[in-house]
Amino acid sequence: MRQLAGPLALHAGFFSAGYGLLATFGVLRDATLARWAAVGGLAYVCGVIGVVSVTIVLLVAGVPLTMEGTGVVIAMLAAPLVVVLLRARPALRPPPRPSGAEAWIAVSLVGAFALVFLFGLPSVGLRPLDGFDAWNLWARKANLLFWDGELPSALFRGEPYARVHSDYPYLLPTYEALHLRSLGRFDPRAFHLPLWLLLGAFVWAAGLLASRVTRPAVWAPLVTGAAILSIPGLLTAYADVPLAYLLALAALSAGLWIERRMPADLAVAATLLAGCAAMKNEGLVGAAVIVVGCWGAGDGPPPP
Amino acid sequence: MTLLLQVIGVLLVAAVARAVVGSDRRLRVESGAVTAVAVVLVGFGALDGAWVTTRSLLTERSANARLSPSEYQGRGGTIFSAREDFLTFVDSRVPRAATVHLACACSDERDWISWRLSPRRFTERPQDADWLVFYRVQPQDADVPAGAYERLVRFEPGFELARVRR
Numbered sequence: 001m002r003q004l005a006g007p008l009a010l011h012a013g014f015f016s017a018g019y020g021l022l023a024t025f026g027v028l029r030d031a032t033l034a035r036w037a038a039v040g041g042l043a044y045v046c047g048v049i050g051v052v053s054v055t056i057v058l059l060v061a062g063v064p065l066t067m068e069g070t071g072v073v074i075a076m077l078a079a080p081l082v083v084v085l086l087r088a089r090p091a092l093r094p095p096p097r098p099s100g101a102e103a104w105i106a107v108s109l110v111g112a113f114a115l116v117f118l119f120g121l122p123s124v125g126l127r128p129l130d131g132f133d134a135w136n137l138w139a140r141k142a143n144l145l146f147w148d149g150e151l152p153s154a155l156f157r158g159e160p161y162a163r164v165h166s167d168y169p170y171l172l173p174t175y176e177a178l179h180l181r182s183l184g185r186f187d188p189r190a191f192h193l194p195l196w197l198l199l200g201a202f203v204w205a206a207g208l209l210a211s212r213v214t215r216p217a218v219w220a221p222l223v224t225g226a227a228i229l230s231i232p233g234l235l236t237a238y239a240d241v242p243l244a245y246l247l248a249l250a251a252l253s254a255g256l257w258i259e260r261r262m263p264a265d266l267a268v269a270a271t272l273l274a275g276c277a278a279m280k281n282e283g284l285v286g287a288a289v290i291v292v293g294c295w296g297a298g299d300g301p302p303p304p
Numbered sequence: 305m306t307l308l309l310q311v312i313g314v315l316l317v318a319a320v321a322r323a324v325v326g327s328d329r330r331l332r333v334e335s336g337a338v339t340a341v342a343v344v345l346v347g348f349g350a351l352d353g354a355w356v357t358t359r360s361l362l363t364e365r366s367a368n369a370r371l372s373p374s375e376y377q378g379r380g381g382t383i384f385s386a387r388e389d390f391l392t393f394v395d396s397r398v399p400r401a402a403t404v405h406l407a408c409a410c411s412d413e414r415d416w417i418s419w420r421l422s423p424r425r426f427t428e429r430p431q432d433a434d435w436l437v438f439y440r441v442q443p444q445d446a447d448v449p450a451g452a453y454e455r456l457v458r459f460e461p462g463f464e465l466a467r468v469r470r
Contacts (some may be wrong), residue, residue: 117360123365128379135380135419147400159427160406160418188377189368189370216341221343225350231357 006182017077018047025267039202049275064149106216134237143172171278407446429456
């Protein structure tokens with residue numbers, strides 16, 4: 001029971017925290033229920049980045065990793081959601097029906113991806129962890145966080161850990177450690193499931209962002225296709241593919257801000273860029289490139 | 305570093321493409337064509353990928369469901385031909401909170417062993433550890449003084465475990 005209820009509660013918490021952040025950014029202003037559903041993927045990704053980043057700051061300050069503490073962090077980040085819901089309940093209007101061939105192509109492709117995602121869900125939960133970097137760099141840190149609840153930085157100064165890249169950031173290990181804690185046991189096969197959830201959230205979020213700048217016949221094959229082609233890389237349990245998801249979403253949000261100058265897009269982009277920098281050292285380079293691009297493009301007058 | 309080079313490469317290609325294409329109108333036509341090609345390539349690649357991926361996920365599920373704990377825990381060590389039987393033996397005898405010193409005539413395999421026996425903390429010097437693990441090395445050939453440990457528990461010659469004398 002715990003093995004199902006624990007992860008369900010944790011990942012629902014990431015959704016709530018993400019919705020709270022998006023409400024703060026103004027993404028959910030006057031949103032209908034359909035719009036709330038549409039931003040779910042973006043809410044999950046932002047929620048993971050928000051909760052894990054605050055957790056890492058607390059770990060650095062010496063506060064141990066506990067599920068109770070994580071619950072408090074989630075509640076704090078999700079608080080604006082309550083304010084938004086109390087102020088105006090989302091209108092229960094029926095979602096727009098797909099019309100035209102392009103919309104049906106998008107619905108079919110997203111539906112096909114959803115099937116792959118659902119079929120994969122029970123399979124990835126049984127997959128052994130065998131990639132060298134997966135266990136040596138990422139899962140090792142998650143393991144120590146799971147058991148000890150504190151950052152193992154001092155331990156990694158020793159010679160036996162010379163090749164574990166202690167300089168790599170902790171977003172992925174902390175995310176994995178929280179998932180393991182929610183399971184209530186350490187299982188080396190459990191590392192793939194949170195990454196698989198990021199895959200689903202990526203398609204959900206990228207579809208939302210890309211649908212604002214291009215036609216369904218373009219975004220649906222590109223987003224679902226890129227996601228399908230990324231699966232073999234994702235199943236290595238390295239941080240590279242999750243980083244690529246965050247960079248893609250950050251670039252899309254930043255592009256939307258450059259084009260439309262809506263503060264909400266900039267706030268979402270900033271959150272995603274923080275996630276890139278906290279995922280992997282190379283993510284900082286990618287985030288810096290996007291920031292420099294925004295800086296250059298943001299100098300000009302806003303578009304008509 | 306690789307990512308940085310890739311990003312610089314993409315920016316260079318974009319700059320060259322912009323210089324070659326020239327006018328805005330032509331740029332729109334060209335970028336539309338590039339998008340169409342990308343959609344077709346990714347779409348076809350993904351169609352094939354979706355089928356292959358789904359099939360392999362389903363096949364793997366039934367195979368992985370049959371793995372014993374020692375098989376799935378030791379999977380990553382197969383590239384080193386790690387002795388999972390010995391590591392399971394150590395795992396069952398050394399407390400999780402203990403510190404361990406590994407005496408081993410190996411290099412990359414050390415990383416696997418310290419992961420496989422996590423969260424036990426590995427120490428640089430034998431005297432800082434609670435337990436000594438002799439792996440592919442005879443205790444008398446290891447760089448550990450014989451008086452440093454108590455009774456040796458032999459799994460098989462070259463694979464032994466001992467508690468550090470206090």
